[in-house]
Amino acid sequence: MSLTQHDIDAARARVPLAFRAPLPVRLRRYALWALFTGLFVWCLYDFDITPQRIWIGLGRLGSVIGFMFPPHVWTSWAEFLPILDGLGETLAIAFLGTVLGAVVAFPLSFLGAKNINRLNFLRLGTRRGYDVIRAFETLILALIFIRAFGLGPLPGILAIAVSEIGTFAKLFSEAIENTSEKPIEGVKASGGSRLQQIRYGLMPQVNPVILSILLYNFESNVRSGTILGIVGAGGIGFLLADRISAYRWDEAWSIIFLIIVMVYVIDWLSGLIRTRLIGKTDLAK
Template sequence: MQAAVTELPEPQLRALADHYDAAVAAKRRRLALGGVILIAAIGAAAWMGEVDPKKFAENFWRFPSYFISITPKLSLSTLWADLADWFWGIKRWTGLLLDTILIAYVGTLLGALAGFALCFLASANLVRSRTLVFVTRRFLEFCRTVPDIVFALLFVLAFGLGPLPGVLAIAIHTAGALGKLFAEVVENIDDKPLEGVVSSGGDWFEMVRFAVVPQVLSNFVSYALLRFEINVRGAAVMGFVGAGGIGQDLIEAVRKFYYSDVSAILLLIIVTVMMIDYFTEGVRRRLIGQERR
């Protein structure tokens, strides 16, 4: 038996329809206002950046032309000789790539440890002092707001050329980035284990150790691996300011117009980053899968 359909009175239907129309109109006004602000921001950015569409169109051909220039000339009949000539510095470049990976690894490790230590102080659900939470979050913002290459340049001036400035720069920037991500994970945990540890007499450190860390550890490792991928690419650029790694040879080849060397080094960097991305992606998926079980 079908239930009877009850119709609302006409005045009530009209009031609901008017309310709906008003809500739709308000949403459209907000969208229009947002679009105007966006267009104004783009125009202001273009004006401040001295964007010249005509100049861009006239010189756009230089971009593909450069990639054509760095493409090596390979012939099937002399392929091995051409490849040997293209990768003439493979031994040196491989060593510099290893330095780059180690710079990224050590910097990521130090930054992840610092972010791990600070994230709990930046979590509002663990710390009652609003001042401590505010100060910790602002410190993490400072660490991740300043570009890592700027930190690297400052450390090069302080400590000289070499991998140390790159490690320190990556560590500071990673601490700020991972500290924020870790804190957001901590603030979204289940509070029941926390209440259980506290009610059984545990102090703050025991609450973090036994109630918080087991819930967030897999996510922490996943974020740290993702950051390691980013830092490998960043470490390759650190050499531009003398902070070690393969970037030093890359910027030298670019400046001296050694086209074949540029393409060879870029190809080595791309292949290395792809391999690291593939490996860390598999580890992250496994960690997330184990957590869901």
């Protein structure tokens, strides 16, 4: 039996309260929307975000973009070599930081997985440690390490590695917790030790997820490495900041374009690696 619009209108006329939320629920919704709107308007006012300021800023932004075109083309290998060195250094910083973070985070992730670590106080303490590490932004860590180790790639590598320890450990432990117990029970029934259960029953389930996480974060760390270079942690970001501070906008745009190309190539290669090692996912199924 299908209801017509006439039937619905008649039922709404007979019992109107059945077609809308109760008064307390509606009042809470109105209060939340009023709070959200008030907070949004207050932020606009407190941060001095006005149409006039935005209009003036857009005009200046247009001038800056105009200075970027046409992009600069390096005519000699001696001029272009430092740019290539900066791109390679950024790539190396991201790679080493990702690998070091994963190496430290991998064993820590087992301490945070409830199906591996049955001691609640140790597991919860380890997870809170993940949160403490992730609370520090990579840029803040880079500034701290620059003060300790000086300028160059080392602070950038350490900043990415420490930041990724918290991220990787959390994601790895969640992947370990979401595995099926059946393969582990099969290894156990065959007489396998606890270590063998993890090696042959759990890790084959976790490895594709870990690989996907590593590849994605490596792509992200390449972009982060560019930002770290601006504060003195090495890489192409240092050259980009130098060109911007010297108002050499055409060269700055060329460097930005090369960074975009590098990130695109890394994303493409990561997709190939995922397809080769994990397999192609058929979204149509």
